[in-house]
Every structure is written in structure tokens, then in C-alpha cells.
Amino acid sequence: MSWFASPAEVVERLGAVGYLTDTATATTAFLAGALEKPLLVEGPAGVGKTELAKAVTAATGAELVRLQCYEGLDEARALYEWNYRKQLLRIQATQVERVDDAGHGGAVGDAWQQTHDDIFAEEFLLTRPLLSAIRREEPTVLLIDEVDKTDVEVEGLLLEVLSDFQVTIPELGTITATRRPFVVLTSNATRELSEAVKRRCLYLHLDYPDADREREIVLSQVPALEERIATQLVATIGRLRELELKKAPSIAESVDWARTLVALEIRELDDKAVDDTLGVVLKHASDHERAVRELRLRR
Template sequence: MNRVDDFFNSIESVMDGLLKQQYIVDRKIATAVFLAGRLEKPLLIEGPAGVGKTGLAGAIATARQTELVRLQCYPGLDESKTLYEWNYQKQLLYIQMHGSDVDIFSSEFLLERPLLKAFRAPKPVVLLVDEIDKSEEELESFLLEALSEFQVSIPELGILTAMHKPYVVITSNSTRELGDALKRRCLYLYLAYPDAAREQAILSLKVPGLSGFLAKQIVAFVQQLRKMKLKKAPSITETIDWARTLLLLGRDSLEEQLVRHTLNVLLKYEEDIREAERKSGGILLSLAADSGPVAGAFAEDDNQPKVDRAGIDQKQQHGPDPADDPVLARFDF
């Protein structure tokens, strides 16, 4: 195998390759990525927005030292914007210079769009068809045909077959039901929000200097927010942003007033922020009951009991023992 293919040597090599890109996966996710590569089948990833579907495609491309070619789907996207267009200005200029008898329908005048670019790439690339659920069913059918045989038909040039089969990742936020034909031809993976252990491991990797105690508090609070009926639950990226915010503010524990002042980093709708503000005190109280007293957790609210930091368990304050680190435990969360 060449260096690019080494990524697909084993499930462990997939996990290690993604970890080097600071993307943590469990064995189930790594297995799906591995099988899609070895079986040369598209990987269809569904799940809520913000769970890392697009990030996974980018991490795979970087780990394989190849290019990520992204086709961003949206309502009204048609075949031409997916595949190719002719450079009409260049064609017109060429006719003016050389006359009307010249061939202006050759690859020299072709503007490659993402699908054709991936097919004509000089080495295998990662083709990301992002948010396919935002496109119409007609485009889904066209992509299904193109990705089945990895070839496309251009009337002026004939049938073009991919020089190298791209690694295809198709993502969907499940805003509409995808066709059975597409699902049959893909390996399926559902990405949910990470559990507490994996999200804490992600924070440890992405936010250097964050204490294990604060990381545990942040993750526990965000996990509670995701259980609420919000218009948009906090994504992993927003959890990371919030952790960086608290680190920047020099805080080592969650306090109710601090939470209220920084909820806009986590939540992006005013009604969600108001709902979270109403429940933040109760969430922090439940976290304190589960993990021991939290310094100053309610110091800003006279209606809540004051707590003493003396009762914080030393292990919680300094984070988990490295022997218990889920990253070192091969991501078996």
C-alpha cells in the first residue's frame, strides 16, 4: 500500500490517524470509516447539526494527506453547478481570435465543479457531499447514478470515468427523508452528540490548560442543556468555544452569574437563552449534588445556598488519573 492507503490498514490506524487531527472517534465510528474505504462505498452520515459530520470528512482528508473537495448542497442546486460549466468568456475570446471553425468544446474550456474535480483529480481525494437533505430529490438521483459507476456523461466530450475513485462522504441533518436507493448504496453511520466521557476527552484535546474539574463541569452542564427543548442544542464546537471563554476569563469553576453572562456562546436563539437562564440555577445545583460542592457556584444568587470549596474531591479538582483517560483506553467510551 502507498502512504495514502496506510490510513485504511486497520481500524486502529483509522483511530490513530483521526486522533492526530484532533478528531476523537469510538470504535463504531472508526469501523464505519474503515469499511467505507476498503469496500469503496460512499459513507452516508446522518445526525443533528453540530455533531462533527463535516469535521469527520475534513479529518479523513488531512489524515490521508489528500484534498477535500466539498459540494455544498442547497435548494435549487442543479446538475451543472455540481458537475461542470463551459467557460463562455474564454470560448468567445477564442472564436474572435481564431474564427468560428475551432473546437471550443474541449477540456481546455471546461470549468470543473466539485463532482468533476473529484473525478479528474490526479490522486484519490475525499469528496464531501454536504447536507444533501437541503437539495431536491432530482439532484439526489443524479448523484446516485454518478457515484454508482464513478463516471459522468458530458454531451460534447462523452463519458468521463474517474481517474481514481474518491472517498465519498455524504452528510444529512435529516431535514427530509433520503431515498432508499441512495441508502442502499452507502454505508450508514448515525452521529449523535457525544456522551460525557468522549466530550470531556475532546475538550482536553482542543482546549489546552483546561482543568479536568472545569471540563467535567462544562460537559455536565452542556449535556443537561441538550436534554431541554431548545431550537438549537449546543454543538461540540460551541462547547469548545465556551470552554475557551471560561479559560480566557480565568475561571476554574462554574458560577450562576458567569453562566448567565456567557450563555450566548453556547446558545444562538434568545428564547433558548431565556429558557436556559431560568433553569441554570437548578442545573448547577444538581451538578453540585452529583459531584460535590462547587466553589462559588451560587455566590451571586442570594436565594441559593452558599457552598464551600473545602469539600471538593482532590481527584475532581485536578481531573481524572491518566490511567483512566478514555483517549488512552482506545476510545472505548
């Protein structure tokens, strides 16, 4: 499958599903598909890293398989695990058969050997996101989200998948992808990823867009918002991001704020309107207090 014919087509097709992109992002996304290499997207939270993977999924008609990373993620949750409960039931059933066979002169040893082989068969395998994406024959986008939140050891689990698009299961052998997925890894850069992982990926850094691009994004998502209000909103968001906040407003929160203003029929983003609705974009009390103080809002 050819994911995109050109970077220009990336811009067009992602735009058609509501994701506005620039030339650098479009070019890197095109190359990820053309070269069949994973794409590592790094940047602050809320700049559209995860949404890029979702947009590629929507634009290409693929299916999204998502591995949400977190501290403590292990092989059983990322790759596969055996259905131990089902295996135990099979063993118990075999024990009953062995007793029955023993009473009738059956071959107990043969029955046990067959059970030993059977419990590590396909029907007892529970596939997790990485293995599921490798095994799918349909177009698939594999999103490995917030990979920087995992332990360093987990990156070792990714290397075989990212380099050869295969997974080795000792009891079953090596499973190789018949159709390589479009792989997107996202990172908020809370820690440095290993060079081994980076070497296997194309790299894209996403940052907050400039005011013109963010206004364009907001208006595309909330067409009912007046352009004048959108300009005021984006300017205020920009001022908030310049403050030392625990969590700077994301693009998604800019869009939520725009929807809030439309819902409340606010026609002017004055100090009172900002103060009344600031909870839509700032989610920490200390951030709210700093914004009120620094922006000199009238209480």
C-alpha cells in the same frame, strides 16, 4: 491506495489529528475506504460529521474537495458548466476570420465547423466539485456536505458518481475516475434521502457523545482547561441539550465555551459564569431565555 489498514488504525490516525472516534465510527470509516463505497453520515448538527471528512483528509494526506449543498443547487454548480463567455469570444474571433477568408476565397464552411467543434473542447470546460474529484489522480476526499438541503432532483446528479464514479458529458463522453475518492455525504436529516442514494452508501449515525467522551474531546482541544471545570461544562451542556431549544449546543460550541472560560480565567462554572458566557453556546434569544429560566440562573 489503501486508506486505512484496519479500524484500529483509523482510531489511531484520526486521534493523531485531533478527532476522537469510537469503534463503530472507526469500523465504518475503514470499510468506506476498503470497499470504495461512499459513506453517508447522518445526525444532528454539530456532532462531528463534517469534521470526520476533514480528519480523514488530514490523517491520509489527501486533498479535500467540498460540495456545499443548498436549496437551488444545480448541475452547473455541482458537476460542470461551459465557459460561455470564452466560447462567445472564440465564435466572434472566428466570424472575423470568416470575413477575412471570404475576401480571399477561403472555406467559410470549414472554419465554422472547426469552431463548432472547438467551443466544446476541454479548454472551455469549467469543472465543479463532483467532476473535479472524479478527475483527480491524487488521493482525494470528496465531501458532499448537508445533502439533505438540496432538492430531491439533485440526488439524481449524484447517482452516477456514487455508483460508478464517473460523469458523462454529452459533448466529451464519459469521464471515469482513475483513482476513486473517499466520499463522505453528511445529512442533518431534515428530509429523508432517496433509497437509491442510500443503497449506494455505507451508513453511519452520529449523535452527541456521552459525558465522558465529550469531556475527553473538550480536554483534547483545550488542554489548559482544568478537568474539574470540564466536568462542570459538559454537565451543563448536557442539561441544555435536554431542553426544547431551537438549536442545541454542538460539540464545537462546547469547545468554544471551554476556550472562553480559559480566556476569562474563570475557575468555577457557577450560575453567574454560565449566565455571563451563555451566548457562546446559545445563539437564539428564546433559547437563552429558556435556559436561564429552566436552569434557574441568578440574574
